[in-house]
Every structure is written in C-alpha cells, then in structure tokens.
Amino acid sequence: MAKLNSSLSRPKSTSPKPKSTLPADDQIGSGHAVTSYDVARHAGVSQSAVSRCFTPGGSVSDKMRARIKQAADELGYQPNAIARMLFTKRSNLIAVIVANLGVNPDFTSILSKHLIERGLNLLFFTLDQEADAERAIEQLWQYRVDGVISASELSEAHISLLRERGIPLVFINRLYEITGANSVGCDHAEGERWLIDRLVQAGHKNFGIVAGPKLSAVSRLRTHAALDRLQVLGIDKPAIIYGDFTYEGGRQAMRTLFEGKKRPDAVVCANDLMAIGCIDEAREVLSLGIPDQVSVVGFDGLSPGQWSAFSLTTVRQPMQSMVKAAVDMLVARIADPALATERRVFSGELVEGHSARLK
Amino acid sequence: MAKLNSSLSRPKSTSPKPKSTLPADDQIGSGHAVTSYDVARHAGVSQSAVSRCFTPGGSVSDKMRARIKQAADELGYQPNAIARMLFTKRSNLIAVIVANLGVNPDFTSILSKHLIERGLNLLFFTLDQEADAERAIEQLWQYRVDGVISASELSEAHISLLRERGIPLVFINRLYEITGANSVGCDHAEGERWLIDRLVQAGHKNFGIVAGPKLSAVSRLRTHAALDRLQVLGIDKPAIIYGDFTYEGGRQAMRTLFEGKKRPDAVVCANDLMAIGCIDEAREVLSLGIPDQVSVVGFDGLSPGQWSAFSLTTVRQPMQSMVKAAVDMLVARIADPALATERRVFSGELVEGHSARLK
DNA sequence: TTGTAGGCGTTATCAT
DNA sequence: ATGATAACGCCTACAA
Numbered sequence: 001m002a003k004l005n006s007s008l009s010r011p012k013s014t015s016p017k018p019k020s021t022l023p024a025d026d027q028i029g030s031g032h033a034v035t036s037y038d039v040a041r042h043a044g045v046s047q048s049a050v051s052r053c054f055t056p057g058g059s060v061s062d063k064m065r066a067r068i069k070q071a072a073d074e075l076g077y078q079p080n081a082i083a084r085m086l087f088t089k090r091s092n093l094i095a096v097i098v099a100n101l102g103v104n105p106d107f108t109s110i111l112s113k114h115l116i117e118r119g120l121n122l123l124f125f126t127l128d129q130e131a132d133a134e135r136a137i138e139q140l141w142q143y144r145v146d147g148v149i150s151a152s153e154l155s156e157a158h159i160s161l162l163r164e165r166g167i168p169l170v171f172i173n174r175l176y177e178i179t180g181a182n183s184v185g186c187d188h189a190e191g192e193r194w195l196i197d198r199l200v201q202a203g204h205k206n207f208g209i210v211a212g213p214k215l216s217a218v219s220r221l222r223t224h225a226a227l228d229r230l231q232v233l234g235i236d237k238p239a240i241i242y243g244d245f246t247y248e249g250g251r252q253a254m255r256t257l258f259e260g261k262k263r264p265d266a267v268v269c270a271n272d273l274m275a276i277g278c279i280d281e282a283r284e285v286l287s288l289g290i291p292d293q294v295s296v297v298g299f300d301g302l303s304p305g306q307w308s309a310f311s312l313t314t315v316r317q318p319m320q321s322m323v324k325a326a327v328d329m330l331v332a333r334i335a336d337p338a339l340a341t342e343r344r345v346f347s348g349e350l351v352e353g354h355s356a357r358l359k
Numbered sequence: 360m361a362k363l364n365s366s367l368s369r370p371k372s373t374s375p376k377p378k379s380t381l382p383a384d385d386q387i388g389s390g391h392a393v394t395s396y397d398v399a400r401h402a403g404v405s406q407s408a409v410s411r412c413f414t415p416g417g418s419v420s421d422k423m424r425a426r427i428k429q430a431a432d433e434l435g436y437q438p439n440a441i442a443r444m445l446f447t448k449r450s451n452l453i454a455v456i457v458a459n460l461g462v463n464p465d466f467t468s469i470l471s472k473h474l475i476e477r478g479l480n481l482l483f484f485t486l487d488q489e490a491d492a493e494r495a496i497e498q499l500w501q502y503r504v505d506g507v508i509s510a511s512e513l514s515e516a517h518i519s520l521l522r523e524r525g526i527p528l529v530f531i532n533r534l535y536e537i538t539g540a541n542s543v544g545c546d547h548a549e550g551e552r553w554l555i556d557r558l559v560q561a562g563h564k565n566f567g568i569v570a571g572p573k574l575s576a577v578s579r580l581r582t583h584a585a586l587d588r589l590q591v592l593g594i595d596k597p598a599i600i601y602g603d604f605t606y607e608g609g610r611q612a613m614r615t616l617f618e619g620k621k622r623p624d625a626v627v628c629a630n631d632l633m634a635i636g637c638i639d640e641a642r643e644v645l646s647l648g649i650p651d652q653v654s655v656v657g658f659d660g661l662s663p664g665q666w667s668a669f670s671l672t673t674v675r676q677p678m679q680s681m682v683k684a685a686v687d688m689l690v691a692r693i694a695d696p697a698l699a700t701e702r703r704v705f706s707g708e709l710v711e712g713h714s715a716r717l718k
Numbered sequence: 719t720t721g722t723a724g725g726c727g728t729t730a731t732c733a734t
Numbered sequence: 735a736t737g738a739t740a741a742c743g744c745c746t747a748c749a750a
Contacts, residue, residue, distance in 0.1 A: 033448075035727055045428065046737045062736060065730060076523075081501035082450070085441045086742050089392075094484070098468075105464040109457075112485040121498055124455075124483040126471040139480055142440035164435075246664060276666065284667045307606060308643045309668045349721035394743055405721045410745060420719060442743035445726050 022119060034272055041296045043071035054079050081128040085144065091197060094330065095140035097125045097133075099152035104300065107172075110319055120146070127152050132190035134158075141165060147330045150174065153217060168333035170326045173317070174217060180341040182333065184325045187220065188299070189225035191315035191348040192268075195297045196229040198350075199266045202358050207238035209252040210274050212245045219245075219270045222299055226268050238264065243274050250277020251285075258286055265294060266356070272298035272305040272314055279355060295356035299348075306353070313356035315348035322346055393434045402430035405410055413438050419451055431676060444503065453689065454499035456484045456492075458511035463659065468532075469678055473686040479505070486511050493517075500524060506689045509533065512576060527692035529685045532676070533576060539700040541692065543684045547577065547658070548584035550674035550707040551627075555588040556655045557709075558625045561717050563654060566597035567623035569612040569633050571604045578604075578629045581658055585627050597623065602633050609636020624653060625715070631657035632666040638669055638714060646654075654715035658707075665712070672715035674707035681705055 036050040043050070045068060052058030053068045060068075071077075085091045093117055098108065108124070115122050123145055125136035137158050140148060147168040154171075159181055162169045171183035199207075207230060212219025223240070230238060241256050243249035250269060254277065257264060269275035275298030282288040282296070290296060298305060299314025325344050334338050352358060395409040402409070404427060411417030412427040419427070444450045453474055465481070474481050482504055484495035492574075496517050499507060506527040513530075518540055521528045530542035558566075566589060572617065582599070591598060599671025600615050602608035609628060615637065616623060626633035634657030641647040641655070649655060657664060660675025684703050692698055711717060 033727090037727080047727090048737060048739090049730085049735090051727095052736085055729075059735065064735080078497065078501055080445075080503065080727050081498075082441055082444045082503055083742090084729070086439075086445055086727080086731045086744090089742080091441065100468050108467060108483070109459050109485045112483060113487065116494065121502070122483040124467070124471060124481040126468045128472065132475070135475070138437060139440075142437050143480070144439065144441055148550070249664070276668075280667045304663050308639045309635075314551070392743090398745080406743090407721065407723095408719095410743095411720090414745075418719065423720080439743055442726090443745070445728085445743080446745045448726080534741080 005075040005303075021274055034077045036077070036079065038075055039068065039071050039339055041076045042075055043067050051079075089144065091144045091146055092120050093123045093143055093145040094120050095123045095125060095136070095143075095145040095148045097136055097148065097150040097152050097154070098125060099127050104302065104317070104319060107319065107323070110323045111149065111327070114324055118327065118331060120331075137161060141167070146334050147185040149330060166337055168330055169336060170330045170333070172322060172326050182329055182343070184322050184329065184344040184346070185317075186317040186322065186348050187345050188221040188348075189228075191299060191350070192222050192225035193229045194348075194350050195268065195299075195313070195315065196226055196233070198352075198358050199268075199295060199297065199356060200233050202231075202295075202356075204266035204357075205235065206262060206264045206266070207235060208257040208267045209238050209240045210250060210257070210267060210269040210278065210326050211240055211242050212270040212274075214242055216245070216270075222270045238268075243270070245271050245273060247273050247277040247280075250274030251281035252277075254278040254281040254351060255285065258288075267294060267296045269296065269298045272300040272312060274298070275314065275355070276305060276310055279312070290355055295358075297356050301349070301351060306351070311353040311355055312351070313353040313358070314351050316351050317348050318346050391708055393436045395436070395438065397434055398427065398430050398436045401434055402426050410438075418670075424473050438675060439550060448503065449480050450505055452482045452502055452504040453479050454484060454495070454502075454504040454507045455481045456486060456495055456507065456509040456511050456513070458486050463661065463676070463678060464680070466678065469682045470508065470686070473683055477686065479690075496520060500526070505693050508685055527689055527696060529689045529692070531681060531685050541688055541700050541702070543688065543703040543705070545674075545676040545681065545707050546704050547580040547707075550658060550709070551581050551584035552588045553709050554627065554654075554658075554672070554674065555585055555592070557711075557717050558627075558654060558656065558715060559589075559592050559594060561654075562623035562645045563716075564594065565623045565625070566594060567616040567626045568597050568599045569609060569616070569626060569628040569637065570599055570601050571629040571633075573601055573605070575629075581629045597627075602629070602659060604630050604632060606632050606636040606639075609633030610640035611636075613637040613640040614644065617647075626653060626655045628657045629653065631659040631661040631671060633657070634671055634673065634714070635664060635669055638671070649714055650716040654717075656715050660708070660710060665710070670712035670714055671710070672712040672717070674708050675710050676707050677705050 036047050039050045040047040043158055045064060048066060050068055053060050053065050096111060112122050123140060123143060127133055133154060139276060149170050149172060151172045153174050158322050169181060171181055173185045173261065209223055209226060211223040239257060239260060241253040241255045250273060253274065257267065267278050269278060275296050278296045279290050282290055282294055298312050298314040300315055305312035395406050398409045399406040404423060405611055408423060410417065411419050412424050455470060471481050482499060482502060486492055492513060508529050508531060510531045512533050520554060528540060530540055532544045568582055568585060570582040598616060598619060598657055600612040602612045609632060612633065614628065626637050628637060634655050637655045638649050641649055641653055657671050657673040664671035664673055670698050688701065
C-alpha cells in the first residue's frame with residue numbers, strides 16, 4: 001500500500017528518463033491535489049502552458065486554451081493560490097479588523113461585497129482585548145495580506161509597524177487627527193451640530209449628554225461637538241454621563257441623569273444603541289413620555305433605531321459610501337504605495353424621527 | 360540604483376563560492392521581506408536552525424534558540440505563512456460562510472474568538488446571490504482552507520465537492536435531514552413546542568403563523584413543528600403567511616393576518632426580527648395591545664427582542680455552545696477526516712417575555 | 719543538536 | 735506561441 005505517485009515527471013524528480021514526459025495517464029479524481037503538472041500531462045502540453053492559460057494576460061492559442069481548459073475540468077484542477085502567492089507576493093487578502101463592540105452589524109457584509117467585486121478576499125480579525133491586536137497584526141503579516149481595513153483603533157506602534165512593512169492601511173471611522181494614516185469617516189461634528197441646532201431651535205434648554213467610553217475617539221468627537229455647539233448657542237453646560245456604547249449603558253445613564261435635580265429635557269447620546277436604552281428606560285422605569293417630556297437623539301443610523309417603537313432622531317452614517325471609499329482608497333494604495341495619505345469625510349444624513357420634539 | 364541584494368547565499372544562487380556562506384552582514388530594516396536566510400546569516404547559523412526555532416516541536420539548544428530569537432527580533436522577522444502552507448498543506452485558515460440575511464449579528468465575533476483560541480484564522484465569505492456560493496467554494500479551495508463552517512445553506516453539488524476534496528465542513532443551524540453533513544444546531548421543534556404549549560395552556564385559540572421564506576429549511580422546521588403541535592392539541596388550522604425574515608416582512612405579515620376575518624389571538628413567528636415587526640405593526644397601525652389583545656412570540660433570542668420595548672417571548676438559541684461545538688467538531692475532523700459524520704443538537708431556552716400572555 | 723539538500727506548485731524569464 | 739528552468743521562502747528527511 002505505497003502512496004500513489006500522483007504527479008511524476010517533475011523536472012528533477014526520481015525519474016531519470018530525460019525525454020518523453022508522458023508516463024501512464026492519470027486516473028481521474030484519484031489522489032488529492034491535482035497540480036498544473038497533472039493537467040499538463042493529461043493535455044499533453046507543458047506545465048507552463050497550463051500556467052499561462054490561467055493567467056489573465058497569458059498568450060495562449062485558442063486551440064491550446066480549449067484543450068487545457070478541458071483537461072483542467074476533467075481533473076478538477078484549480079490553481080493553487082498559495083503557490084501563486086509565494087511567487088507573486090500578492091495574496092489578494094485584505095485583513096479586516098473590527099472591535100468587538102460598537103460596530104455597525106452590517107458593516108462586515110457590506111465590506112465583503114465591495115471586496116468581492118474587486119476579487120479580494122477577507123481575512124477577519126475581531127478584537128476583544130488589547131492582546132488581540134498584537135496577534136492580529138502578527139498574523140496578517142504572516143499571511144502577507146495586501147492591505148488592512150480597520151474599524152478599530154490601533155496603537156501608534158502597530159500603525160507604524162504596518163507602514164514600515166509597506167502594508168497599506170485604511171481606517172474606517174477612527175482616529176482622525178493623529179499621525180498620517182488613511183481614513184474615511186463620517187463628519188461627526190457636523191451631524192452633532194445639526195442635532196443640537198434643531199433641538200435648541202425647538203426650545204430645549206436643559207441638556208444631558210450620554211457619552212461613550214472616555215477613550216473612544218468617536219465618542220470624544222461627537223460629544224465635544226455637541227458641547228461646543230451648546231456653548232456657542234448659550235445653553236447651560238449640560239450634565240455628562242459616560243456610558244459604554246451598549247443598550248444597558250444607555251439605560252443606566254438615563255437613570256443617573258434623572259437622579260440629579262436638574263432633569264434634562266433633551267438627551268444627546270453618542271450612539272444609537274445607548275439612545276435606545278435611554279428611551280426604554282424613560283418609558284419603562286421613569287414613566288416619561290418621549291418626546292413629550294424628554295427628547296432623545298442618537299448617532300449612527302442603526303436599523304433598530306428606525307423601528308417604529310423608537311423612531312429615533314439621529315444622524316445616519318452613509319455606510320455604503322464610506323465602505324466603498326475605504327476599499328477604493330485601499331486598492332489605490334496597494335497599486336501605488338507612494339500615494340499621499342488621505343482622509344475622506346462624508347456628511348451624515350439627519351433622520352428626523354419622533355424621539356425628539358423638533359418644533 | 361540597482362535593486363539591493365537582500366538575501367544572498369541561497370543554495371544554488373548566483374554566487375559560485377561553495378563555502379563561507381556569510382557575506383557582508385545586512386543592514387537592519389533596509390529592504391523588504393526579511394527571510395529565514397537573512398536571520399540565519401545575521402545569527403551565523405544555518406537556515407534550517409531558524410526554521411526549527413520557529414517550529415513548535417523543533418529540537419534546538421537553548422543557546423541557539425536565544426541567539427536566533429534575538430537576530431529575528433532585530434531584523435523584524437516573522438515566518439512567511441504562505442511558504443509554510445505550501446509545504447505543510449495546512450493553512451490554519453477556516454472559511455466561514457454566512458448568508459447575508461438571517462444571521463445572528465454576533466455570530467461572527469463569537470466564532471472568531473473560538474477560532475483564535477485554537478490558533479486558526481478566519482477567511483470570511485458572505486453570500487448574497489447564488490453566484491456568490493460558487494465563488495466562495497472556488498476561493499476557499501484555492502486558499503486550501505483547513506475546514507469550512509457554514510451558516511448558510513449550500514447546494515448538494517457544493518457539499519459533495521468539498522467532501523471529494525477532503526475539506527471538512529460543519530453547518531451551523533442549517534440542513535439537517537439531508538446528506539451526511541456535519542452540523543450543529545438548535546432543536547427548533549422542541550422550542551416551538553414549548554411556545555405552542557404555553558400559548559395553548561394560556562387559552563389561546565386562534566393562531567396565526569408567520570413563516571420565513573418557503574425554501575428556508577429553518578423556517579420549515581420551526582413552522583412545521585408549530586403546526587404539528589397545534590394539530591395534536593386540537594387547535595384549528597391557523598393561517599400561514601410567508602415572510603422574509605425581516606422586520607418589514609413581519610409588519611406586512613401582521614397586516615395581512617389582521618385583514619382576514621378570523622383575527623388571531625396568538626401570532627407565532629419563525630424568527631425574532633419578524634416578531635418585532637409584528638409587535639410594532641400591531642401597536643402602531645392596528646392599535647392592538649400586546650399581549651392583551653394579541654400574543655406574539657418569536658425564535659432566536661436576538662438582543663433587540665429583549666429590550667423592554669418588546670420584551671419578546673421567544674426561544675433563545677445557545678449561540679456560544681453551538682459555535683463552540685461547531686469549532687470542536689471541525690477541528691476533530693481536520694485531525695481525523697475519517698470520523699463519522701455527526702449532528703449535535705442543543706436545546707434552546709424558553710424566554711418568557713411580556714409579548715405573550717402566558718397564563 | 720546542527721547543517722545540507724531537495725521539493726512544495728506556482729510564475730516569469732528566457733530561448734526556441 | 736510554446737517549452738525548459740530558475741526562483742519564491744519554508745519544512746523536513748538525512749547525514750554529520
């Protein structure tokens with residue numbers, strides 16, 4: 001029961017015979033891993049012909065192409081991407097890094113679609129703890145990914161590591177002002193100003209802010225913009241509660257906000273999930289009418305927010321455009337790594353739900 | 360400006376010199392792609408020593424290991440997974456296939472976590488149209504993934520293709536009775552019986568069923584189980600509406616259900632998202648009290664269903680356990696492809712929310 | 719324990 | 735247009 005010798009006739013293989021590279025024809029679908037040599041032998045051509053035949057720009061006669069394609073089909077041959085990668089140094093792999101929380105649920109599938117369109121594949125990394133980032137960076141390097149899209153913040157060290165290694169990196173909705181890293185994002189400040197302006201126009205006076213985690217850059221951007229605008233409009237400094245971007249966090253923040261003596265008439269949340277939590281807490285526990293007694297606004301444009309139970313007033317991020325832009329940008333950088341770093345910022349879209357009194 | 364000759368001293372390279380494989384030492388962090396040869400040269404050892412040093416079971420003396428590790432660190436060396444794959448035929452890649460709709464949002468991140476624990480990486484495929492399946496199967500084969508986890512249904516042809524190629528496959532929550540494919544899932548029938556029993560016990564008499572798409576196996580399982588149980592309990596045959604597993608679909612189904620002359624007092628939905636849609640439609644448009652006038656139940660255990668706005672009565676699928684089981688099973692099959700195919704079925708957990716009158 | 723040498727399945731350069 | 739052949743970077747007998 002010796003192993004079956006599937007692919008003989010390699011250049012310097014055991015067979016000493018110099019010419020006549022066509023020993024006994026193969027049995028179809030037998031052993032594993034049919035290689036280009038097997039196809040070549042089966043079609044009676046050289047291995048390089050097979051390779052060319054599967055290469056986009058390869059110069060092969062129609063007749064030969066047909067013969068090879070048929071042989072390949074009969075044997076069930078597909079080129080081995082691994083071997084190709086080894087030679088070409090292009091893996092067609094894009095590493096996608098997402099933080100476990102605070103990511104729009106359909107982000108991944110939208111991204112996947114855009115990558116597919118460009119013939120790229122998605123190597124997925126999700127980050128729970130800081131240690132995971134270390135591992136992700138190490139792995140994606142080992143797999144020689146062509147580029148990285150990150151929806152999670154990365155340390156300076158990791159960013160520069162990627163730069164040194166020449167791996168293009170594009171951030172989605174993270175990390176703006178910092179060191180030259182490519183990014184696409186939503187104009188959080190603008191959106192937040194819209195919300196505040198509308199709320200103030202409608203006569204709200206006592207604001208409460210539900211921020212995200214203190215170290216979240218997105219939360220900072222949104223919250224600061226709101227605070228700034230309130231100050232510009234001459235509104236009293238609002239109470240600020242720091243949440244964790246979750247539903248539960250939103251509920252808790254709302255509770256805390258209404259324990260104080262100065263109860264807000266408008267609550268501005270750093271994301272939709274917390275806003276939903278606020279609404280539920282207001283109705284369920286605090287017995288407050290939304291938007292009659294309190295207005296609540298969020299940020300993101302999550303689909304649950306648009307369910308009629310909440311009808312959340314919020315700013316929708318143009319996910320499709322952002323993701324497309326990120327992929328475009330990444331692909332451009334892969335083609336020409338010398339391109340200048342760039343930021344693309346999209347305006348959100350104000351969604352006037354019924355969770356806030358707007359007039 | 361000639362290209363810099365980073366790694367000389369390959370076995371049969373240009374250099375004719377037979378011995379003394381240590382030409383001028385390298386400049387750190389210079390060119391790209393530092394290889395094991397570079398490290399070897401830097402540390403003054405053989406390339407194979409470097410390789411062994413990075414291989415779990417490799418036999419290297421502590422002294423040498425230290426020297427090599429240091430050299431590797433200085434040069435920023437990480438083994439090239441691609442080259443390794445080519446030789447070992449193991450990619451440490453697991454293909455994960457999900458259908459675009461109808462997937463529990465945190466499924467991917469849970470899965471990712473479990474794969475990480477085993478040192479596996481996640482190659483992500485999302486399926487929109489039937490054509491995408493074709494592409495996914497082709498790609499994952501080209502990348503020589505070690506195994507496949509699918510949360511989407513696959514055609515018989517694709518399943519047997521994977522089998523022929525010796526790629527272990529585990530389904531999550533799909534495709535039970537069919538051809539010997541490994542799967543883990545939730546006991547839909549049992550859960551559905553629980554729901555029906557409780558509803559009937561509480562005195563509900565007129566049922567409405569909101570099913571999923573007609574070709575969805577999961578929907579069929581859940582719906583059939585509900586219908587069977589109703590029949591066993593002697594309840595009149597309920598109206599059945601076919602939805603699409605979405606929120607909007609749920610709303611529409613609810614509307615249709617209440618256009619009929621026999622208005623149900625209990626609506627059983629094939630998933631949580633549609634159940635939420637039903638609740639919103641009932642309250643918003645039909646002005647029906649939940650659960651006073653109609654009871655609504657779902658299936659899945661989605662977190663939005665548990666928000667107090669809905670407090671959905673449902674059956675929660677034990678996602679963590681299911682995913683862990685799937686990974687365990689897959690890893691076992693990778694280790695021993697001859698293992699018998701197996702199905703693991705977990706019981707769900709009845710969640711008694713307030714969307715249904717249960718007594 | 720360490721070094722030598724051959725091969726994994728491609729692509730690409732060169733003759734033909 | 736086609737066929738030989740040398741890498742690509744690593745792993746693993748085998749020899750020392």
